[in-house]
Amino acid sequence: MKRRDFLAGLAGSLALPGTALAQVDPLDPLVGGVTNGAPVKKGKVTLVLPQLADNGNSVPIRITVDSPMTEADHVKSIHLYSERNPVRNMANFYLGPRAGKAEINSRVRLAGSQRVTAVAKLSDGSFWYDTASVVVTLSACLDES
Amino acid sequence: MAAKIQVPREAKRGEIIEIRILIQHPMETGYRHDDVGHLIKRNVINVLSCRYNGVEVFRADLSSGISANPYVQFYTVAEASGDFEFTWIDDEGLQGSERQSIVVKG
Amino acid sequence: MRRARARFALVAAALAAGTALAQERAIPAGELKSGSAFLGPDLRALQNDDFANPGMLWVERGEKLWSEPAGKRTLACASCHKDTSMRGVAAHYPRIDKASGKLFNVESRINQCRTERMGAGPLRYESEELLALTAYVARQSLGLPIASSIEGAARAHFESGRAGYHRRRGQMNLSCAHCHDENWGKRLLSETISQGHPNAYPAYRMEWQTMGSLERRLRACLSGIRAEMLPYGSQEYLDLELFLAWRAQGLPIETPGVRR
Numbered sequence: 332m333k334r335r336d337f338l339a340g341l342a343g344s345l346a347l348p349g350t351a352l353a354q355v356d357p358l359d360p361l362v363g364g365v366t367n368g369a370p371v372k373k374g375k376v377t378l379v380l381p382q383l384a385d386n387g388n389s390v391p392i393r394i395t396v397d398s399p400m401t402e403a404d405h406v407k408s409i410h411l412y413s414e415r416n417p418v419r420n421m422a423n424f425y426l427g428p429r430a431g432k433a434e435i436n437s438r439v440r441l442a443g444s445q446r447v448t449a450v451a452k453l454s455d456g457s458f459w460y461d462t463a464s465v466v467v468t469l470s471a472c473l474d475e476s
Numbered sequence: 477m478a479a480k481i482q483v484p485r486e487a488k489r490g491e492i493i494e495i496r497i498l499i500q501h502p503m504e505t506g507y508r509h510d511d512v513g514h515l516i517k518r519n520v521i522n523v524l525s526c527r528y529n530g531v532e533v534f535r536a537d538l539s540s541g542i543s544a545n546p547y548v549q550f551y552t553v554a555e556a557s558g559d560f561e562f563t564w565i566d567d568e569g570l571q572g573s574e575r576q577s578i579v580v581k582g
Numbered sequence: 583m584r585r586a587r588a589r590f591a592l593v594a595a596a597l598a599a600g601t602a603l604a605q606e607r608a609i610p611a612g613e614l615k616s617g618s619a620f621l622g623p624d625l626r627a628l629q630n631d632d633f634a635n636p637g638m639l640w641v642e643r644g645e646k647l648w649s650e651p652a653g654k655r656t657l658a659c660a661s662c663h664k665d666t667s668m669r670g671v672a673a674h675y676p677r678i679d680k681a682s683g684k685l686f687n688v689e690s691r692i693n694q695c696r697t698e699r700m701g702a703g704p705l706r707y708e709s710e711e712l713l714a715l716t717a718y719v720a721r722q723s724l725g726l727p728i729a730s731s732i733e734g735a736a737r738a739h740f741e742s743g744r745a746g747y748h749r750r751r752g753q754m755n756l757s758c759a760h761c762h763d764e765n766w767g768k769r770l771l772s773e774t775i776s777q778g779h780p781n782a783y784p785a786y787r788m789e790w791q792t793m794g795s796l797e798r799r800l801r802a803c804l805s806g807i808r809a810e811m812l813p814y815g816s817q818e819y820l821d822l823e824l825f826l827a828w829r830a831q832g833l834p835i836e837t838p839g840v841r842r
Contacts, residue, residue, distance in 0.1 A: 385622035386788040386842045389543040413541060417507060421541030429533045429553055431492035436549035438628075440505070440541050468772035469788075469842065472507045472540070478643055482633050500639045502791065544791035545636040 376461040387471040396433035406433040414445040440471035477572035487554035489582040505540035529558035608763035629840035637786035637838020644718025653702025668722040707814035720837035730827035743825025752809025779830040782839020
């Protein structure tokens with residue numbers, strides 16, 4: 332192997348290991364429990380969180396999935412994951428054709444600045460996701476008093 | 477367990493309606509310490525279910541990642557007059573429930 | 583000539599005392615800002631949402647407790663107060679109780695009613711019931727300006743409260759005035775220092791993840807400057823509450839507030 336190719340290969344394997352761990356990887360065993368290894372595509376899901384959270388103990392969250400919510404084509408479930416919380420699977424929501432609209436609003440705890448990911452499972456067996464980054468100055472779980 | 481539900485009193489058949497629930501519960505994370513340094517045991521509502529005339533139209537698995545006094549808002553299609561019944565259970569096995577009726581016209 | 587001068591001096595002194603008090607307002611009436619002005623948009627929106635504001639759970643519990651009989655005489659608050667609205671009551675607290683001559687806050691008034699009129703036991707500070715009843719009573723004054731009196735017997739308590747507000751304490755040797763008069767609006771770590779007003783209490787505080795009384799908040803401040811926290815119900819807190827009410831005169835009541 333030429334020396335140039337060897338060095339390029341080495342650089343590639345060292346590239347940003349931190350980021351790979353931080354994002355929700357479709358092969359992450361946590362997500363794998365839901366997807367069974369199926370591909371998770373970016374799209375259809377919109378995850379809205381404030382860019383800067385007032386307080387990590389109560390951060391408003393909105394998850395919307397673009398779906399007609401009919402018997403033939405609907406969202407079966409939405410799974411919410413945290414990058415940094417001690418409990419990474421924050422919540423799962425189970426919908427169905429009777430929902431009419433795939434939108435959930437809630438308030439979550441965030442233990443520090445991080446990316447939150449929402450994965451939606453559709454009735455056709457496909458998986459879609461979106462992520463949102465939040466800056467949290469007063470963390471839940473970690474800042475105690 | 478105190479809880480508030482917001483369900484429209486009336487709706488038209490087929491209308492997509494907004495449902496909101498707020499439950500009084502500390503959602504104790506299990507990571508906090510008391511005044512003398514002992515870890516306060518985790519106790520969160522782990523399942524929340526909504527039945528509309530007996531049929532489950534919404535369910536959520538919750539964790540310590542959901543804020544204290546959990547708030548959830550979702551949607552459902554108004555089909556027939558009747559009742560919305562919410563039930564939930566926490567890690568200590570304490571169950572809560574709340575009910576609200578709806579009149580569906582058309 | 584001397585008599586006229588003396589009379590003039592007397593009038594001048596009285597005017598000076600009144601204006602002196604007004605001048606001593608570190609934050610003039612026109613510049614008062616409620617704590618909600620220092621919240622981020624999400625927490626402010628939460629406070630303004632009557633359904634989602636977690637503090638409303640306690641207000642609604644208070645409404646139920648208002649009608650529940652308690653104690654040996656099987657009376658409820660509503661039994662005596664059925665025809666009197668509580669609107670405006672909290673806006674005039676703390677106030678002097680005519681019968682005992684003592685300074686009362688809403689919590690102590692509720693407990694006095696329970697022990698002396700209902701034959702029931704007093705409710706502990708920070709108990710679910712006392713928070714609920716206090717929040718319910720305060721909520722009846724929603725939007726009304728704080729108008730607590732510092733005249734007559736209240737004057738001595740006001741002076742004591744004012745002295746306490748300006749007294750340095752704790753390891754950090756700070757007084758309330760250092761942060762809330764001289765440095766409000768500036769940042770302390772990641773927070774913006776508020777003016778320190780009592781108009782939204784009892785309040786749902788994110789740090790507690792539950793509802794708490796004004797005294798709990800004062801204790802948290804004392805803890806923050808590494809000063810000794812006095813027991814709940816201490817006279818020093820009551821006097822300070824009266825001073826804070828005077829200082830916040832005109833600010834509308836917002837209970838239940840949502841705070842960090």
